[in-house]
Amino acid sequence: MSMSQLTSIPRINHPPFITSLENPKKKISSADRHIITKLMATYIITLVLLLMLFFQSTTSTNIPPKDQDLRVAIEEMQKANYFTFVMLINKSPFDRKFLGKVTFLMPNDRMLSKTIIPQNAVSSFLHSHSIPSPLFFEHLQYIPIGSILPSSMPEYVLNISSGGGRRSPFLNNVRIISPNICTAGSSIRCHGVDGVLSKVKSPGSNILSLPTCSNNKDSVASASPVASAPSTVPLLPFRNDFPMPAPNRLTIANIIQNLHSKLLKFMATVSVVSMISVSI
Structure with missing residues (x-):
């Protein structure tokens, strides 16, 4: 191949920031630096999210079956x-x-x-x-x-x-x-x-559900006499030391409200992550 043919080969034009990296003596422009920084930030955010998903999956599988x-x-x-x-x-x-x-x-x-x-x-x-x-x-x-x-x-x-x-x-x-x-x-x-x-x-429906007791064994409820018919089962005369748990009355409105609040929290978290990535 002659010298004239070599000189006629078209030159490949690299992007400006790649050309700057190939020639370290040439100063990188602010636009190139911004592109490089944005790419690095994207890679870092992706890596952090993958690590979070990995640790969350490992911790969920390592939960013992009994508390x-x-x-x-x-x-x-x-x-x-x-x-x-x-x-x-x-x-x-x-x-x-x-x-x-x-x-x-x-x-x-x-x-x-x-x-x-x-x-x-x-x-x-x-x-x-x-x-x-x-x-x-x-x-x-x-x-x-x-x-x-x-x-x-x-x-x-x-x-x-x-x-x-x-x-x-x-x-x-x-x-x-x-x-x-x-x-x-x-x-x-x-x-x-x-x-x-x-x-x-069990004799039937006369069994009384036990209340939740105090965690302190010294707080013992004193028994008071209970008058009951022979056909009924004596009730357990616990005082306030053994409070009966209030029934958990969840209506459809409460369930929808809870789901709505959780959805708002999730959307807020996604928005914050998106704003951080965009600002970077």
């Missing part, structure tokens, strides 16, 4: 040598009823070793041995004799009898022998009992 209160209660059960009952909790399917506001009545290992519990009946066994409210032993002592407590299994109940006296009442056929084993958590209590609970069918 802190249940883990603390299990540790207390193990310290008190109720290993078989802990094994039943670990074998049971995930149930939100056991994540809080529950009282477990635990037979010891010797009693459970004599009981045959099929794999598909573990959850039912735990439900029948639990009360859907966190109650210290002192709270149970002040429940009137003859009252009926609901269990976590709707069709079965717990009868309070005076076989052990006021200081140690019977629940169906068992007596609490190791009270207040689980006390560290805020919503789970457990007591050791001297046997496996017999299942007593």
Whole structure:
């Protein structure tokens, strides 16, 4: 190829900022610097968003299946040598009823070793041995004799009898022998009992739902006499120490309002991110 042919080859014109980068001695103009800065800012924002999505996905998958209160209660059960009952909790399917506001009545290992519990009946066994409210032993002592407590299994109940006296009442056929084993958590209590609970069918709609109790076992409600007909179940005479939870009345208007506020927050967040990227 001759020199004349070489000189006739058209020259490729690069963008100004690329030409400036190829020739570091040439000063970069303000327009080129603005383009480079905007590209770098776009890459940085994209990288930050990807990292946020990555960490959010990893944290959501690492959430333990059972909350802190249940883990603390299990540790207390193990310290008190109720290993078989802990094994039943670990074998049971995930149930939100056991994540809080529950009282477990635990037979010891010797009693459970004599009981045959099929794999598909573990959850039912735990439900029948639990009360859907966190109650210290002192709270149970002040429940009137003859009252009926609901269990976590709707069709079965717990009868309070005076076989052990006021200081140690019977629940169906068992007596609490190791009270207040689980006390560290805020919503789970457990007591050791001297046997496996017999299942007593619910008499009907006379069962009173238990109120949410105080977290302090010293704030025990004093029992007041309750006059009741023989055909009715005695009510639990709790005072304000055991406030009844107010019903959660969510109307369609409230649901729409909540969704609207969440949508506004999301749009505001997107707008702020967009404004930041545009200003850069």
